Amino acid sequence: MTGSGRRVGLIGVGNMGGRIGRRLHETGVEIVGHHPDPEKVRRWGLEPVDSVRALTACVDVVLLCLPDSPVVEAVVTGEDGVLAAAREGQVIVDATSALPQSTRALAAAAAERGVGYVDAPVSGGARSAPEGRLTVMVGGEPDTVAGLRWLFDAIASSVHVMGPVGSGHLTKILNNFLNAVSLAATSEVMVAGRAAGLDVHALLQVLSVSSGRNYAVETRFPSIIEGDYLEGGITVDLMIKDVVSYLDQIARQHGVSLAGSGVLSAFRMASALGYGDQINNRVVDALGDAAGGVRLHTRP
Known part of the structure; x- marks a missing residue:
């Protein structure tokens, strides 16, 4: 068990996101997932949630593992996106391979809602994820990053804090x-x-x-x-x-x-x-x- 006492909501259950989700579940993290096809969530052993809004409302940390920045922007800022349902004190962790300038803009929008935003893309390949041997490159406010160490330690053998938000994606x-x-x-x-x-x-x-x-x-x-x-x-x-x-x-x-x-x-x-x-x-x-x-x- 991580001992974090925090619930994670995963959006993005592809080859990497799904493996990260399964790894978190297997290490004792309470985690749910969302995809338009719930079976794509269940295949990784996770409980599906019907919508981004519903997922955001029931978790403490929203973990994004999406294809690119345009998709992240739509998921985070869309009419029924993460920020539409976010509450103060939540944290968005973006593990997408995304553009730093987009990440910084999203972090600013999140901050207006009292929501933290950390970019934390990973490397190491799909075969490293099930064993928790990924490398994580992190950008964000130091206190917010420190509060997520339990999450990073569950999936990675090497965690590198690179600087302010956007530094991980860079x-x-x-x-x-x-x-x-x-x-x-x-x-x-x-x-x-x-x-x-x-x-x-x-x-x-x-x-x-x-x-x-x-x-x-x-x-x-x-x-x-x-x-x-x-x-x-x-x-x-x-x-x-x-x-x-x-x-x-x-x-x-x-x-x-x-x-x-x-x-x-x-x-x-x-x-x-x-x-x-x-x-x-x-x-x-x-x-x-x-x-x-x-x-x-x-x-x-």
């Missing part, structure tokens, strides 16, 4: 762009190696102990070359959203854009080839398609 964008770079670049190298006649297992062994080592080499490709794409993570289209967020909201503003165009092209090609709603690791197959049908594995 950090997440930077992290996800670097993630996209390493995944796309490693995919290209592995496809090129296979097409040129190398054994991909031997190639990956070299990369894992050499200067080309990165997160994709260490954690993704040992599975991918066996035909396991580690389903459950973010999709190709959501990766495109994160790369565009980096390019439009950070890189160009600060004059540091260099590597982004090639990475964006790789994932956009994958989406155009029909991989958009599949896990982002499938970018390796899109690059393989462009190379004449190259696959790193023999599994169908």
Whole structure:
């Protein structure tokens, strides 16, 4: 048990949100969820609530795990949204990969109602969530953040307070762009190696102990070359959203854009080839398609 004595309401029960919800439930947190289809809440072992308004009215913490900022804005500020039913002292925790400027505006609107707002996006993949081994990047008022430590400790092995509200989402964008770079670049190298006649297992062994080592080499490709794409993570289209967020909201503003165009092209090609709603690791197959049908594995 967390000992918090606080009830959580989860909005967003997709691949990551659902796993976070289940983890909280299994660690003793009292939690309910909302989705237009109640069965999508029940599949994660949670009790469904009929509406955002009803959920907000019966919880202390509203946890958002949604696709992007426009969806968060609609859920929080809509006619029947969170703030329409919120009461003073509640806290909204936004685990979405969202835009910092949108987050800051929502936090200001929440503050007018006496409601706290903390951005707390996560990293670590869908396989880390059930074990409580995520990384959380937090932005918000120090006292509000400190009061949520029980929540973060239930889902994460690494919690980093990055600064005022919006700082967590800014950090997440930077992290996800670097993630996209390493995944796309490693995919290209592995496809090129296979097409040129190398054994991909031997190639990956070299990369894992050499200067080309990165997160994709260490954690993704040992599975991918066996035909396991580690389903459950973010999709190709959501990766495109994160790369565009980096390019439009950070890189160009600060004059540091260099590597982004090639990475964006790789994932956009994958989406155009029909991989958009599949896990982002499938970018390796899109690059393989462009190379004449190259696959790193023999599994169908």
